[in-house]
Structure formats: structure tokens, C-alpha cells
Amino acid sequence: GLFVITAILGWLKLKYGLNFVDEGYHMTESWRLSVGDHFLKDKIADILLLYTLINAQLFKIFPNITLLGFREIQYAFALLSCSIVGLALFSVSKKYWYLPFILSVFAFTGLDACGVISNLNYYTYSHLFLILYISLVLLGLSSRSIVLRRCIFLASGFVIWLLSLVELQLSVLAVSPILIYAFLRYSKPEMNSF
Secondary structure (H helix, E strand, C coil): CHHHHHHHHHHHHHHCCCCCCHHHHHHHHHHHHHCCCCHHHHCHHHCCCCHHHHHHHHHHHCCCCCHHHHHHHHHHHHHHHHHHHHHHHHHHHCCCCCHHHHHHHHHHHCCCCCCCCCCCCHHHHHHHHHHHHHHHHHHHHHCCCHHHHHHHHHHHHHHHHHHHHHCHHHHHHHHHHHHHHHHHHHCCHHHHCC
8 A cells, every 4th residue: 555655646746846957958868869969979978878879769759758758657667667676576585565665665756766856867777777687687596497597587688788778887787697697507506595
């Protein structure tokens, strides 16, 4: 009940407040790319923050999308990531009762845990892809099927690639699948339980 109430309140708060400096900038830069600006010629300032390429694709798919539309997409991603991380934690711990209490905070704030910018930018995309990556790794580690485990780990690698696309400096996390593989390969089987 608490999770549902905070999710409803989080949805209702999306239409309030606007940060012209950050939120306006994030949307304007992405929109410019969707209408013909060249990424490297016209927009070299944010070369490490490639989230604008993802947002530009959203502008191409939904040409008349508004700022509220982007906030709603971000919020839908937040609820999806809450569901996936809840499923991953349940698959590991086999306990459910406390998860809605914990995740209800994020059901209100969305992917920006501070709740300041409810939009799709390098903060929210980073949180989304990091949550998805950790969730997929946990689901992969708890999977009994070798084929399913490999598919889940492949999906986690794709999510890590998206994370490095959003912020280039986060691409150092791409080494983590290799470390996890080495740990699983060379550790004792009883140590593999989470």
C-alpha cells in the first residue's frame, strides 16, 4: 500500500517545477540533434555525456513530446527498475516483505534519488543502467540454467555498454563482467551464493 501511494504521489508531482538551467539544457541539446545538428561539429562541449544521443532518438520517435512526456518516460523507467531490482533481490533472498518499503522512496523520487530533476539526463540514465546491471547480475548469479544465465549476463553486458554510452568515464565498469567471471570460475562453488 505504501509503495502504491508513493508511486501515485510521484506521478502527480511530475507536472510541478522546472529547472530552466539544467532541465531546459538537457532537452534542448537532444532536440537540436534530432533536427539536424551534427554531434561532433555543433555540440563538442559534452563529448563525455552521450545521453543526448539517446534522448535525440526519443525526439525522433515522438517529435511532439513535451517536457512532461520526458518526465513520464523517466518515471515509467523508474517503476520498471524498481520492479526488476525487487525481483532480483527476491530471487537472492527469498524474502519480499521489506522490498516495497525500501523501494517506495524511489517510487516517489524516480531515478534521480534527490528528486531534483525528474528528467532523462546523465544522472537518471546512469542510475537506470546501474540498477539494471546490478539486477541482471544478481538474476544471473541466482539462475540455475546455464543458457538463461549466459543470456542474462549478455544482457548485463549490453546494459554496461549503455551505461558507458551515457557517461564515458563510467566505461571503466566494463571490466566488472570479467572480474565476476573470474570469481565464478576460480572460486569454490559454495562461495558463489550471494
